[in-house]
Amino acid sequence: MFSELVKATRSYRNFDPTVRISDEQLKSIIELCRYTPSTANKQSIKFAYANSEEMCAKVFELLGWAGYLTDKPPYDGNVPAAYILVCFDNSIAPDIEIDAGICAQTIALGATDSGLGACMLGSFNKEKMAELFKLDEHIKPRLVIALGRPKETVEIVDVLNGDVKYYRNGKEKHIVPKRTLGEIIL
Ligand SMILES: Cc1cc2nc3c(=O)[nH]c(=O)nc-3n(C[C@H](O)[C@H](O)[C@H](O)COP(=O)(O)O)c2cc1C
Numbered sequence: 001m002f003s004e005l006v007k008a009t010r011s012y013r014n015f016d017p018t019v020r021i022s023d024e025q026l027k028s029i030i031e032l033c034r035y036t037p038s039t040a041n042k043q044s045i046k047f048a049y050a051n052s053e054e055m056c057a058k059v060f061e062l063l064g065w066a067g068y069l070t071d072k073p074p075y076d077g078n079v080p081a082a083y084i085l086v087c088f089d090n091s092i093a094p095d096i097e098i099d100a101g102i103c104a105q106t107i108a109l110g111a112t113d114s115g116l117g118a119c120m121l122g123s124f125n126k127e128k129m130a131e132l133f134k135l136d137e138h139i140k141p142r143l144v145i146a147l148g149r150p151k152e153t154v155e156i157v158d159v160l161n162g163d164v165k166y167y168r169n170g171k172e173k174h175i176v177p178k179r180t181l182g183e184i185i186l
Pocket of ligand 1 (some may be wrong): 009010011012013064065066067119120121122124154166175176
């Protein structure tokens with residue numbers, strides 16, 4: 001059911017590092033983006049990916065995880081098995097933020113649908129990431145999507161007293177406050 005898919009599509013930051021993700025799996029998830037809406041149908045969002053242990057280790061070094069937590073995940077080597085880099089192709093159009101967001105959530109939903117989990121990361125060294133992936137000058141990385149088989153549970157609770165900060169209950173459980181329906185409908 002669609003509502004179940006949306007609810008299960010959480011930000012995961014701990015993964016089973018033994019579960020690898022193939023090129024085919026990644027390409028079929030990226031392909032979903034071909035069917036998303038696009039401003040003036042420009043389709044200026046482009047993708048790169050990494051799934052080898054060697055490349056994933058290099059990507060990992062450039063990422064900023066979980067700003068609200070002092071003890072940063074992933075824990076105990078539970079690193080992602082793959083990454084998709086969501087980029088603007090400035091040879092087609094200037095940065096179209098909304099299109100990048102639509103693609104990112106489509107990838108996250110596609111990951112959940114195929115038994116994986118994802119985490120979008122906007123906090124990363126963009127210059128070094130572009131160098132690592134040997135991107136042309138007109139390709140600008142905007143988001144990294146970490147992927148893998150989730151190795152933690154995520155619980156949603158209502159926001160209390162306006163506090164939206166997520167927190168941990170041990171290494172296995174991540175808790176995310178969400179505003180109630182009453183609060184988000186104007
Ligand atoms: C555009 C965007 C950028 C994000 N950047 C990061 C990031 O750099 N590091 C991180 O750990 N999580 C990042 N997140 C994940 C958010 O922290 C997460 O969506 C939020 O805590 C709510 O949790 P949920 O996705 O499970 O609902 C990002 C999410 C979005 C949408």
